[in-house]
Amino acid sequence: MKTLRRDFLKIAAVAALGWGVRPASELLAAGGGGTAREGLLFASRHTVLSGPNALKASRWGMVIDTAKLTDEIVVDVTNICHTTHNVPNIPGNQNLKWIWETSMEHLFLDNYHEYQPETGAKSALALCNHCDNPPCVRVCPTKATFQREDGIVMMDFHRCIGCRYCMAGCPYGSRSFNFKDPRPFIEKVDLNYPTRAMGVVEKCEFCAERLAEGKMPSCVEVSAGAITFGDLDDPESDVRKLLAERFSIRRSPYLGTKPCVYYLV
Amino acid sequence: MYDKNKILIGLAVFVVFMTYPFWNNIGSAAYQRPELEKPKNAKDCVESVEFMRAEHMAMLNNWRDEVVRGGEHEYHSTASHQVFQKSLTKTCIKCHENKALFCDKCHATVAVNPYCWDCHVDPKGDMK
Amino acid sequence: MLEKAINGSKIYWGWIAFLLLLMSIGAACYWQQLSLGLTITGMSRDVSWGFYIAQFTFLVGVAASAVMLVIPKYLHNYQKFGKILILGEFNAVAMVILCLLFIVADLGSPQRLMNVLLHPTPNSVLFWDMVVLNGYLLINILVGWVTLEAERKQVAPPKWIKFFIYLSIPWAVSIHTVTAFLYCGLPGRGYWLTAVLAARFLASAFAAGPAFLILVTYIAKIFTGFDPGKGVLSMLGKTVVYAMCINLFLLLCEVFTVFYSQIPSHMAHLQYLFVGYHGYGVLVPWMWSAMIMAVVGILILIVPKNREQDNLLIIGCLLIFIGAWIDKGLGMIGGGFVPNPLHEITEYVPTQLELGVSLGIYATGFLVLTILYKVAIGVKQEIE
Numbered sequence: 128m129k130t131l132r133r134d135f136l137k138i139a140a141v142a143a144l145g146w147g148v149r150p151a152s153e154l155l156a157a158g159g160g161g162t163a164r165e166g167l168l169f170a171s172r173h174t175v176l177s178g179p180n181a182l183k184a185s186r187w188g189m190v191i192d193t194a195k196l197t198d199e200i201v202v203d204v205t206n207i208c209h210t211t212h213n214v215p216n217i218p219g220n221q222n223l224k225w226i227w228e229t230s231m232e233h234l235f236l237d238n239y240h241e242y243q244p245e246t247g248a249k250s251a252l253a254l255c256n257h258c259d260n261p262p263c264v265r266v267c268p269t270k271a272t273f274q275r276e277d278g279i280v281m282m283d284f285h286r287c288i289g290c291r292y293c294m295a296g297c298p299y300g301s302r303s304f305n306f307k308d309p310r311p312f313i314e315k316v317d318l319n320y321p322t323r324a325m326g327v328v329e330k331c332e333f334c335a336e337r338l339a340e341g342k343m344p345s346c347v348e349v350s351a352g353a354i355t356f357g358d359l360d361d362p363e364s365d366v367r368k369l370l371a372e373r374f375s376i377r378r379s380p381y382l383g384t385k386p387c388v389y390y391l392v
Numbered sequence: 393m394y395d396k397n398k399i400l401i402g403l404a405v406f407v408v409f410m411t412y413p414f415w416n417n418i419g420s421a422a423y424q425r426p427e428l429e430k431p432k433n434a435k436d437c438v439e440s441v442e443f444m445r446a447e448h449m450a451m452l453n454n455w456r457d458e459v460v461r462g463g464e465h466e467y468h469s470t471a472s473h474q475v476f477q478k479s480l481t482k483t484c485i486k487c488h489e490n491k492a493l494f495c496d497k498c499h500a501t502v503a504v505n506p507y508c509w510d511c512h513v514d515p516k517g518d519m520k
Numbered sequence: 521m522l523e524k525a526i527n528g529s530k531i532y533w534g535w536i537a538f539l540l541l542l543m544s545i546g547a548a549c550y551w552q553q554l555s556l557g558l559t560i561t562g563m564s565r566d567v568s569w570g571f572y573i574a575q576f577t578f579l580v581g582v583a584a585s586a587v588m589l590v591i592p593k594y595l596h597n598y599q600k601f602g603k604i605l606i607l608g609e610f611n612a613v614a615m616v617i618l619c620l621l622f623i624v625a626d627l628g629s630p631q632r633l634m635n636v637l638l639h640p641t642p643n644s645v646l647f648w649d650m651v652v653l654n655g656y657l658l659i660n661i662l663v664g665w666v667t668l669e670a671e672r673k674q675v676a677p678p679k680w681i682k683f684f685i686y687l688s689i690p691w692a693v694s695i696h697t698v699t700a701f702l703y704c705g706l707p708g709r710g711y712w713l714t715a716v717l718a719a720r721f722l723a724s725a726f727a728a729g730p731a732f733l734i735l736v737t738y739i740a741k742i743f744t745g746f747d748p749g750k751g752v753l754s755m756l757g758k759t760v761v762y763a764m765c766i767n768l769f770l771l772l773c774e775v776f777t778v779f780y781s782q783i784p785s786h787m788a789h790l791q792y793l794f795v796g797y798h799g800y801g802v803l804v805p806w807m808w809s810a811m812i813m814a815v816v817g818i819l820i821l822i823v824p825k826n827r828e829q830d831n832l833l834i835i836g837c838l839l840i841f842i843g844a845w846i847d848k849g850l851g852m853i854g855g856g857f858v859p860n861p862l863h864e865i866t867e868y869v870p871t872q873l874e875l876g877v878s879l880g881i882y883a884t885g886f887l888v889l890t891i892l893y894k895v896a897i898g899v900k901q902e903i904e
């Protein structure tokens with residue numbers, strides 16, 4: 128009797144393995160339960176299937192003219208971004224911010240020196256650089272943060288498990304975590320955009336939802352020309368023309384991240 | 393068998409408890425579809441009523457991935473051949489304005505608690 | 521064999537009850553975390569990993585220590601380790617369970633845990649960490665149980681178990697290497713971006729792990745009369761002290777590289793940890809205590825005669841274990857995130873609720889350890 132039972136179990140195990148081959152291969156082919164466009168397993172660039180009205184680019188980039196940034200513009204920019212996207216205003220060090228003003232020293236670290244001209248900009252805006260080689264995408268275990276083929280590093284708030292590996296991976300400190308329920312801390316909820324729930328990481332997405340409707344990112348619209356947004360791969364775009372005219376730098380490019388936010392100094 | 397009486401009594405008690413929902417509802421009305429508030433300003437939904445009843449969960453799930461991960465915002469309705477935006481807040485809620493009188497009615501009846509509303513804003517809810 | 525765990529003295533059941541009490545405290549604290557979010561911890565936008573991940577990092581090392589028994593016994597035929605080998609394997613089981621619990625406790629959205637399996641991402645080291653940790657758990661459960669069962673029945677274990685025993689050797693090295701790779705591949709974190717991080721992790725693992733094994737074997741000896749054999753623990757003590765020497769040497773290598781090259785962004789982290797940075801230095805006394813404990817522990821254990829004496833062996837192991845724990849369990853996170861990528865400073869201190877959850881998790885791990893050890897020692901004493 129004992130031998131018969133053991134044989135049965137062995138056959139059952141092999142059969143289960145055999146029966147599992149087809150479902151497993153189907154699951155893998157579908158990109159692990161996600162959409163077929165996601166790509167097999169690896170964090171490949173996601174195709175963008177935008178509609179006819181959308182703004183399209185081969186590689187989105189942003190140019191910030193530090194000379195044109197006034198205090199009013201900075202306030203307008205941070206306000207419009209945080210209000211349009213329901214970013215909560217939480218006091219203390221568990222705060223969230225998608226774009227904020229910080230000193231040139233904090234932006235450019237050891238590139239900054241004390242002998243800069245008095246009239247030069249003392250501060251500028253920090254935000255997600257939508258790197259071309261993003262370490263955050265590389266480390267995300269669920270592809271909740273992923274890169275689109277047009278370069279935008281996106282967040283899938285539905286999939287994020289809140290492990291915060293991306294926050295450790297980002298060398299620019301651009302990412303924020305919802306340590307608690309954000310809703311009590313949102314002054315006026317914008318009904319056209321969701322909030323997030325507690326336990327997910329968030330950051331600037333280059334207003335991908337506005338680009339899909341043919342609109343420029345909110346910060347660009349209120350910046351009175353201080354922020355320019357366009358296609359880095361198009362030599363005729365506004366961003367390329369600006370970069371050709373004046374000297375520009377990026378934050379910590381030696382880290383290999385290939386950031387796509389340029390600062391005109 | 394040993395302890396035959398105790399086992400049979402225990403088994404009977406177990407069966408009575410496990411079948412409680414069935415025999416308790418004998419004689420009362422069958423599942424009644426709750427009364428939902430219909431939208432005032434639109435006749436047709438994105439798809440037919442039967443399709444929506446059966447498929448709106450899967451459809452919203454697909455929309456979720458298609459919009460966020462695929463950047464694909466446009467939905468081509470098979471029923472009306474119109475183009476809609478794939479958005480809970482911007483399309484569905486535009487017509488079905490009152491979540492409490494529409495969405496929650498069925499959800500409460502069948503005891504499901506979708507977590508969509510943790511993030512997606514209900515305009516008539518507490519987030520005005 | 522589990523029936524060994526339900527026959528015990530009053531002390532045994534008292535200990536179990538105490539652990540269950542700690543677990544319920546931890547559960548209550550974790551309930552708070554599930555309701556309110558990770559805001560109950562001391563973590564912040566700048567220090568986004570804290571006590572939980574630090575404990576996971578440290579405990580992976582303690583788990584890997586079983587290999588320090590397996591290699592001598594199976595590759596070099598050192599039979600004397602045979603008696604405590606099962607304790608090492610069961611310890612690995614308990615420690616890996618602790619690691620997994622700490623990881624889950626740290627997640628912001630633990631209800632979405634299955635996403636890591638539903639959307640496998642081989643370019644993410646966290647994916648591989650999940651694979652190797654769970655694999656090591658399964659290997660040790662399998663190997664421990666099968667070999668113990670065979671020993672109880674006084675027969676040789678089945679031949680196929682040899683494959684898993686040999687597999688556990690590189691796998692043990694891999695679990696801590698992968699955990700180190702979590703940290704040392706991040707371009708923005710200068711404290712972690714070092715090739716020696718994996719080596720340091722392994723060295724401190726092979727110091728802290730066997731030290732822990734020695735300590736719990738002594739505890740088992742006191743409460744059950746289990747005798748590991750003459751000279752076994754002092755032999756294991758050799759591993760502890762030499763591994764700690766290598767760990768300290770690698771740390772000094774890092775100190776030299778950082779301070780001789782004078783790169784500010786790299787120096788900042790070690791300065792923060794050991795002398796304070798711009799007035800912030802909550803970890804400074806901890807780090808120096810760790811250093812002193814490590815050095816004193818090494819000085820005690822490096823003398824062979826001291827390792828033969830139970831008291832000195834215990835003290836030396838305790839010092840080295842606590843020193844390694846401070847270095848990995850507090851220093852890694854604080855040093856890595858402070859200062860932040862913009863050179864701003866936000867310090868991190870765990871909160872009471874955070875420590876409460878951790879206490880509950882530790883109690884869970886010790887419950888698993890207690891039960892498994894009761895089984896193992898019960899079987900060993902049965903066959904004698």
